[in-house]
Amino acid sequence: MADHSPPDTNRGPGTKRGGKSGKVADFRYKRPSRPDGKHGDRRNASRRDGTFTPRPNVAAASPPARRQAYAALDLGTNNCRLLIARPSGENFTVIDAFSRVVRLGEGLAASGKLSDEAMERTLAALQVCAEKLRRRNVRLARSVATEACRRASNGPAFIERVRRETGIMLDIISAQEEARLAVLGCHVLLEEGNGPAIIFDIGGGSTELVLVQPGENVPRIVDWLSVPWGVVSLTDTVEGSDDTETTRLERYCEMRRTVGRSFAEFAERIREHTHSREPIRLLGTSGTVTTLASLHLELPQYDRRAVDGLIVPSQSMRDISTRLSRMSSAERKCLPCIGDDRANLVIAGCAILESILDIWPAEQLGVADRGIREGILRSLIAADAEGERSRATVQRMREQDV
Numbered sequence: 001m002a003d004h005s006p007p008d009t010n011r012g013p014g015t016k017r018g019g020k021s022g023k024v025a026d027f028r029y030k031r032p033s034r035p036d037g038k039h040g041d042r043r044n045a046s047r048r049d050g051t052f053t054p055r056p057n058v059a060a061a062s063p064p065a066r067r068q069a070y071a072a073l074d075l076g077t078n079n080c081r082l083l084i085a086r087p088s089g090e091n092f093t094v095i096d097a098f099s100r101v102v103r104l105g106e107g108l109a110a111s112g113k114l115s116d117e118a119m120e121r122t123l124a125a126l127q128v129c130a131e132k133l134r135r136r137n138v139r140l141a142r143s144v145a146t147e148a149c150r151r152a153s154n155g156p157a158f159i160e161r162v163r164r165e166t167g168i169m170l171d172i173i174s175a176q177e178e179a180r181l182a183v184l185g186c187h188v189l190l191e192e193g194n195g196p197a198i199i200f201d202i203g204g205g206s207t208e209l210v211l212v213q214p215g216e217n218v219p220r221i222v223d224w225l226s227v228p229w230g231v232v233s234l235t236d237t238v239e240g241s242d243d244t245e246t247t248r249l250e251r252y253c254e255m256r257r258t259v260g261r262s263f264a265e266f267a268e269r270i271r272e273h274t275h276s277r278e279p280i281r282l283l284g285t286s287g288t289v290t291t292l293a294s295l296h297l298e299l300p301q302y303d304r305r306a307v308d309g310l311i312v313p314s315q316s317m318r319d320i321s322t323r324l325s326r327m328s329s330a331e332r333k334c335l336p337c338i339g340d341d342r343a344n345l346v347i348a349g350c351a352i353l354e355s356i357l358d359i360w361p362a363e364q365l366g367v368a369d370r371g372i373r374e375g376i377l378r379s380l381i382a383a384d385a386e387g388e389r390s391r392a393t394v395q396r397m398r399e400q401d402v
Helices: 062-067 116-135 147-151 155-166 175-189 231-237 245-275 287-297 314-326 329-333 339-343 346-359 372-401
Strands: 069-075 079-088 091-101 138-145 170-172 197-202 207-213 220-227 281-285 311-313 364-368
Touching: 069 116, 069 372, 079 116, 079 372, 091 116, 116 155, 138 147, 138 372, 147 155, 147 170, 147 175, 155 170, 175 197, 175 207, 175 220, 175 281, 175 364, 175 372, 197 287, 197 346, 207 245, 207 346, 220 245, 231 245, 231 346, 245 314, 245 346, 281 287, 281 346, 287 311, 287 314, 287 346, 287 364, 311 314, 314 346, 314 364, 329 339
Parallel strands: 069 138, 138 170, 197 281, 281 364
Antiparallel strands: 069 079, 079 091, 197 207, 207 220, 311 364
16 A cells, blocks of 8 residues: 555557547635535535645755655546646646546456456556646656456456556555545545445445544544445446336345445444434435436536535435436436436436435435545655654754764
């Protein structure tokens, strides 16, 4: 789980795959004002945004260092995502970003291996990421791989191939580390309060749930769970017909039962916390919750600024999930913010979300369009700042000895 340097600029990127498609962003992560300290209308819910530990004002060395960038790459079961950012006061500004659906875990549940087609798609996306890392003045980078590479028998071999062909050194992180990074990346969006909270991340190949209590700077992790059910793995495992509403509902109910069984032991462990005197809180980070939040807002197209930090009534998310579960795939494709990429996978996400609400019945759900990558960036920037402070201290001691 060590931090890694960006790809070696002296080595070639290997065979070129795919174009340079993807999303480029230029926005800041900061804490906006809260209107009257209340949530008000749920469709214009207050949002809480994060700040990062400011880099120290170290003489001479600080100004050029602050112009340098930090990068975080998250290779999941369904998506490949990259963020490149620079510290900006107490915040950071994203100067480049990339996201592509690669479906790395497609067919993994049945074969136990990453398919050739999936690896080729993923390598094409990683080539784009490698080029972006080379073009930017990246000071530190960390690249992680999650459930698909953890489960696949050829996962380590694929990681080595990525290193050879792109220069990117992927770190296959544990489910516990994945959960920790997700909490670090989005906890600032938790509703204010002293009650216990669940922060969850519905991925492509797994779902992580983390029970936290208020802490000094970062919430204290009390308990956590990772299950091998994400939108891809659950979709591939629970088969069913899309022909009629009846068969679609049968499949949806079986998905919920499957996830519910995997949550059972954890549900018992956290049951006492659901009876807290303080209201319990819930925060989700995933494509599922951001998609459902977009439908809740009736957005014509996805808008991160409207969704990230939104607080939605849990019942509204259940109602949307029920409506989607009755629709055919063709009907879901026509809905804004879903399209072809999510039409088949969103139902599994809805089943997982409803299963979470079954065991943690919070009245409201916070929505985060951030997670592992932001957690990595927070870690890198904070660690580098601490390193600068240490180097400055050593330098002062040397000067005093002269």
